[in-house]
Amino acid sequence: MEKLKPRTLSGFMELLPQPQQQMERMMEVLRSTYSLYGFTPLDTPIIESSEVLLAKGGGDTEKQIYRFTKGDSDLSLRFDLTVPLAKYVALHYNELAFPFRRYQIGKVYRGERAQRGRFREFYQADIDVIGDGKLDITNEAEIPAIIYQTFTTLGLRRFQIRVNNRKILNGFYAMQGLTERSGDIMRTVDKLDKIGAAKVRVCLVDDCGLTADQADEILKFIAITGSNADVLSALQQYAGKNEIFDAGLGELNTVVKYLSAFGVPEENFAVDLTIARGLDYYTGTVYETTLLDHPEIGSVCSGGRYDNLAEYYTDKQLPGVGISIGLTRLFYVLGEQGMLNGDLPTAPADVLVIPMTEDLAPAIALSTALRGAGIRTQLYTEAKKFKAKMNYADKLGIPYVVFLGDDEIAKDVVTCKDMATGEQTTLSLDGTLQRIREGLAARNAGAVILEK
Amino acid sequence: MEKLKPRTLSGFMELLPQPQQQMERMMEVLRSTYSLYGFTPLDTPIIESSEVLLAKGGGDTEKQIYRFTKGDSDLSLRFDLTVPLAKYVALHYNELAFPFRRYQIGKVYRGERAQRGRFREFYQADIDVIGDGKLDITNEAEIPAIIYQTFTTLGLRRFQIRVNNRKILNGFYAMQGLTERSGDIMRTVDKLDKIGAAKVRVCLVDDCGLTADQADEILKFIAITGSNADVLSALQQYAGKNEIFDAGLGELNTVVKYLSAFGVPEENFAVDLTIARGLDYYTGTVYETTLLDHPEIGSVCSGGRYDNLAEYYTDKQLPGVGISIGLTRLFYVLGEQGMLNGDLPTAPADVLVIPMTEDLAPAIALSTALRGAGIRTQLYTEAKKFKAKMNYADKLGIPYVVFLGDDEIAKDVVTCKDMATGEQTTLSLDGTLQRIREGLAARNAGAVILEK
Numbered sequence: 012m013e014k015l016k017p018r019t020l021s022g023f024m025e026l027l028p029q030p031q032q033q034m035e036r037m038m039e040v041l042r043s044t045y046s047l048y049g050f051t052p053l054d055t056p057i058i059e060s061s062e063v064l065l066a067k068g069g070g071d072t073e074k075q076i077y078r079f080t081k082g083d084s085d086l087s088l089r090f091d092l093t094v095p096l097a098k099y100v101a102l103h104y105n106e107l108a109f110p111f112r113r114y115q116i117g118k119v120y121r122g123e124r125a126q127r128g129r130f131r132e133f134y135q136a137d138i139d140v141i142g143d144g145k146l147d148i149t150n151e152a153e154i155p156a157i158i159y160q161t162f163t164t165l166g167l168r169r170f171q172i173r174v175n176n177r178k179i180l181n182g183f184y185a186m187q188g189l190t191e192r193s194g195d196i197m198r199t200v201d202k203l204d205k206i207g208a209a210k211v212r213v214c215l216v217d218d219c220g221l222t223a224d225q226a227d228e229i230l231k232f233i234a235i236t237g238s239n240a241d242v243l244s245a246l247q248q249y250a251g252k253n254e255i256f257d258a259g260l261g262e263l264n265t266v267v268k269y270l271s272a273f274g275v276p277e278e279n280f281a282v283d284l285t286i287a288r289g290l291d292y293y294t295g296t297v298y299e300t301t302l303l304d305h306p307e308i309g310s311v312c313s314g315g316r317y318d319n320l321a322e323y324y325t326d327k328q329l330p331g332v333g334i335s336i337g338l339t340r341l342f343y344v345l346g347e348q349g350m351l352n353g354d355l356p357t358a359p360a361d362v363l364v365i366p367m368t369e370d371l372a373p374a375i376a377l378s379t380a381l382r383g384a385g386i387r388t389q390l391y392t393e394a395k396k397f398k399a400k401m402n403y404a405d406k407l408g409i410p411y412v413v414f415l416g417d418d419e420i421a422k423d424v425v426t427c428k429d430m431a432t433g434e435q436t437t438l439s440l441d442g443t444l445q446r447i448r449e450g451l452a453a454r455n456a457g458a459v460i461l462e463k
Numbered sequence: 464m465e466k467l468k469p470r471t472l473s474g475f476m477e478l479l480p481q482p483q484q485q486m487e488r489m490m491e492v493l494r495s496t497y498s499l500y501g502f503t504p505l506d507t508p509i510i511e512s513s514e515v516l517l518a519k520g521g522g523d524t525e526k527q528i529y530r531f532t533k534g535d536s537d538l539s540l541r542f543d544l545t546v547p548l549a550k551y552v553a554l555h556y557n558e559l560a561f562p563f564r565r566y567q568i569g570k571v572y573r574g575e576r577a578q579r580g581r582f583r584e585f586y587q588a589d590i591d592v593i594g595d596g597k598l599d600i601t602n603e604a605e606i607p608a609i610i611y612q613t614f615t616t617l618g619l620r621r622f623q624i625r626v627n628n629r630k631i632l633n634g635f636y637a638m639q640g641l642t643e644r645s646g647d648i649m650r651t652v653d654k655l656d657k658i659g660a661a662k663v664r665v666c667l668v669d670d671c672g673l674t675a676d677q678a679d680e681i682l683k684f685i686a687i688t689g690s691n692a693d694v695l696s697a698l699q700q701y702a703g704k705n706e707i708f709d710a711g712l713g714e715l716n717t718v719v720k721y722l723s724a725f726g727v728p729e730e731n732f733a734v735d736l737t738i739a740r741g742l743d744y745y746t747g748t749v750y751e752t753t754l755l756d757h758p759e760i761g762s763v764c765s766g767g768r769y770d771n772l773a774e775y776y777t778d779k780q781l782p783g784v785g786i787s788i789g790l791t792r793l794f795y796v797l798g799e800q801g802m803l804n805g806d807l808p809t810a811p812a813d814v815l816v817i818p819m820t821e822d823l824a825p826a827i828a829l830s831t832a833l834r835g836a837g838i839r840t841q842l843y844t845e846a847k848k849f850k851a852k853m854n855y856a857d858k859l860g861i862p863y864v865v866f867l868g869d870d871e872i873a874k875d876v877v878t879c880k881d882m883a884t885g886e887q888t889t890l891s892l893d894g895t896l897q898r899i900r901e902g903l904a905a906r907n908a909g910a911v912i913l914e915k
Contacts, residue, residue, distance in 0.1 A: 028505065084472070
């Protein structure tokens with residue numbers, strides 16, 4: 012028979028078993044951390060009606076979208092988890108309690124030009140808090156705590172949550188008489204990290220039509236740096252001139268004030284006036300998160316406060332705050348940087364049971380007992396040479412191999428080999444279980460991500 | 464602004480938060496049970512090249528598939544998890560260790576006519592063991608143990624794993640000189656449960672072209688019932704006439720022999736000669752699982768042994784055995800039958816912290832401490848009346864509400880109300896934690912599924 016060459020589409024991540032286990036660990040950390048903060052899991056369809064998904068319309072989104080017809084239906088694959096959330100909240104409004112806190116970890120689709128490290132199918136891991144009409148500022152203050160908890164649980168220490176407030180920027184631009192152009196200006200300023208201050212200045216003058224003085228004033232403003240206290244005190248000098256600015260400064264003060272009660276160390280947090288987030292819909296606090304040793308990766312967790320989640324579907328005012336982690340890209344980059352902890356077990360099983368008797372019943376019963384004790388157990392019964400069986404355990408990285416021969420059965424003991432140390436013990440089942448449990452606890456002690 | 468009516472496509476399950484939590488619990492049971500048996504998690508793209516996905520081609524599959532073009536690419540959404548597995552194993556053959564044991568829980572797509580309880584997007588939960596060239600019969604014997612463990616962990620007791628062997632059927636048909644027609648016959652016999660013996664007899668004669676005697680012989684054969692020992696002993700009478708039959712009987716004897724060592728009670732298992740599975744590619748043991756009190760649901764977990772997983776992609780002989788649970792449909796049916804345990808917590812949080820002071824820092828610090836102790840905690844800071852805050856906890860089913868006022872802060876205690884009993888305590892944080900932990904353990908003690 013003619014064979015078809017098997018292949019996976021370019022831009023689609025398909026992991027081998029070992030990295031897949033690392034990815035699963037990362038997802039488990041996200042699920043459990045988000046749950047600790049009272050977010051409920053949600054799962055929405057990957058396919059939506061194009062009309063619903065593209066209600067906002069326009070932009071790069073529409074070009075990149077996977078859109079097709081099936082029968083009479085015009086369908087699209089979701090390109091983020093925010094639009095489906097907006098639809099969900101508008102659709103189920105009467106059945107939800109607000110504030111509505113949900114997390115969703117799911118695949119989204121964008122038909123970008125394929126290139127290294129760019130994916131067309133990728134996981135986003137989002138949390139959002141949606142209020143009904145109003146949403147208290149404390150929710151914005153809590154977000155850095157969630158980011159901090161998430162990344163430290165993943166194993167990172169050297170990261171910084173950079174925070175700003177769009178009202179401060181909008182108020183500042185209003186003071187300069189630049190309200191009309193604030194959107195363009197923020198998009199330009201957002202490029203500061205990438206293109207530098209000099210080029211930003213050129214863009215502000217040439218593209219945004221600012222005077223040289225206005226551009227300088229803006230660059231002076233966004234150059235305000237230092238400790239959180241320094242920045243807040245420098246901002247205080249602009250206070251009293253614009254209501255929006257003052258509101259934003261008040262919010263930022265609240266966010267900073269509660270940091271320590273939320274358990275976020277000062278060194279993992281920075282007020283950063285250059286952060287604007289390119290998206291127009293953010294209206295309050297905005298967040299970016301960078302790895303201090305890998306600024307080239309850009310932000311690994313971003314988001315902010317918005318005033319109206321679902322305006323295309325409902326008259327209800329639904330303000331919210333949310334953040335998103337581009338999980339597939341993050342995983343890829345961590346792998347590239349060698350930052351995934353290779354010491355954590357990635358084997359499909361903790362124990363490989365190798366029967367040494369013709370009747371398999373005792374070895375099967377032993378496997379059943381190990382599983383009953385919560386030990387992930389594989390029974391190996393293929394007709395192979397002993398060496399091949401050991402190689403199999405080795406190749407998969409299974410930490411323990413258990414042998415059961417006539418001797419062991421007669422004495423009601425099992426022989427257990429630690430594949431890493433080579434140490435072999437012959438103990439009762441309980442003794443063996445204890446040894447295995449202690450060994451597994453030690454092996455599982457580390458975090459998924461290792462900083463060098 | 465003109466609003467667009469939000470909607471979710473027909474045939475796509477989108478759950479409210481409470482049932483979604485139940486679904487998550489079911490998925491968690493599947494993940495942990497499959498892991499106990501040494502299966503590794505896999506995640507493959509939802510989109511594949513149409514050429515790859517339809518290599519086998521033909522049939523209902525092609526009509527139902529979601530297929531579209533993007534740029535120059537002819538793409539399709541996967542319609543099961545078996546074809547992607549075949550591609551995966553063929554593509555990554557050199558990097559895998561065999562037997563390769565994987566589980567995958569993922570969404571698949573079939574554009575069926577929409578009707579109640581039928582889904583176009585649904586989760587399948589599959590496990591497969593793939594051998595390289597050969598695969599020992601013990602793998603087939605282990606499958607009932609995995610099914611048993613999965614369903615009992617989910618909370619079911621009254622279910623039966625029905626097992627047959629295709630070699631027994633093929634061998635039997637060969638004895639009757641009906642080898643050529645065995646496929647048609649098996650597809651007809653497979654309908655026995657649905658249409659009854661009389662109609663099967665008519666179909667065998669009219670559609671399959673059998674003589675009345677042949678039809679009777681087949682009906683007599685598949686009417687063999689009783690305990691496993693009874694059926695095996697009745698089958699023994701046909702032994703020695705056909706090699707294939709004898710091989711199948713040997714395999715079936717092995718599967719039954721090891722049941723008790725695998726921990727499967729006799730009452731949850733039955734040799735059933737009417738089980739054939741409609742699919743042509745099964746070659747050995749086949750499995751179906753039925754809920755004894757709900758036979759109308761049909762099989763909730765099916766599968767079998769096949770000899771050649773990836774013949775469209777590779778010359779390697781890759782025999783395997785696998786089973787699949789149609790998770791979305793199962794969840795839907797359990798909900799319809801009122802079999803989902805409503806007593807298990809489905810709230811997004813275990814504790815709602817309500818600050819009673821203007822300065823939120825103490826309540827935030829308490830929330831941080833609760834989370835640090837592993838308690839899922841939501842801090843409620845919206846400007847609402849006290850009653851509205853309690854209603855919020857009530858509506859979400861949050862089991863504990865914690866209050867922190869000046870009195871509590873001064874005395875270093877917290878007030879905690881059990882929302883189910885109304886009992887309110889004022890204890891140290893440690894005392895409160897202990898009370899909450901014990902209460903949560905009791906609330907979480909049950910299984911996801913309840914039989915009535």
